[in-house]
Amino acid sequence: MLAVLALAPASACGRETETRTETRTVTTTQIETVTQQAPTPPPPPRVFVPQHGSLIYKPDLIGQGVSNAIEDIRWTSYGGATAVGKGIFPSNDCTPSCADGTITRLPITVRLRDRILCRGALMYARIALEGRGFDNTYDAISDDSDC
Numbered sequence: 001m002l003a004v005l006a007l008a009p010a011s012a013c014g015r016e017t018e019t020r021t022e023t024r025t026v027t028t029t030q031i032e033t034v035t036q037q038a039p040t041p042p043p044p045p046r047v048f049v050p051q052h053g054s055l056i057y058k059p060d061l062i063g064q065g066v067s068n069a070i071e072d073i074r075w076t077s078y079g080g081a082t083a084v085g086k087g088i089f090p091s092n093d094c095t096p097s098c099a100d101g102t103i104t105r106l107p108i109t110v111r112l113r114d115r116i117l118c119r120g121a122l123m124y125a126r127i128a129l130e131g132r133g134f135d136n137t138y139d140a141i142s143d144d145s146d147c
Contacts (some may be wrong), residue, residue: 047079047115048123050141055121062110062127062141064089070110070129083112083124091133106132113138 048055051063058078062070073087089108094101108131112124130136 043079045079045122047083048118048121049112050118050123055118055123062087064129070108073110081113081115083110085110089129089131089134108132108134111136111138112141 046057048057049059060073070087070089073085075085077084087110089106090103091106092101092103108129111128114125115122116125126138127141128136128138
């Protein structure tokens, strides 16, 4: 920006008039702030659990053998190398027989691992159960799938 200022003193009693010109340069700087956000990580891959010939995503029930199942599973992590969830296992004491036994609903932790490709999709292949009566050992997920 350029400003010009002219000063002229008033003439009095025949004196000469003096004109003075003063030039000032004013510079302004505009600062632009650019904020970059870290890229959003991609969502975890969809990983399935084999159940009765189907592949189920984040199942709330996982069959264990012919007549048992982990129920009401709530996943705290899922899709990564290991999935972890909390569920209920209905344990039968089979006393006096399994048909007449008492069922106790035991809280357990479910862990899944070993993702493999099955029918074009990722699936967990191994399961471990942690809780009363379980030893937290990884076993193959019980299923009749062909993977």
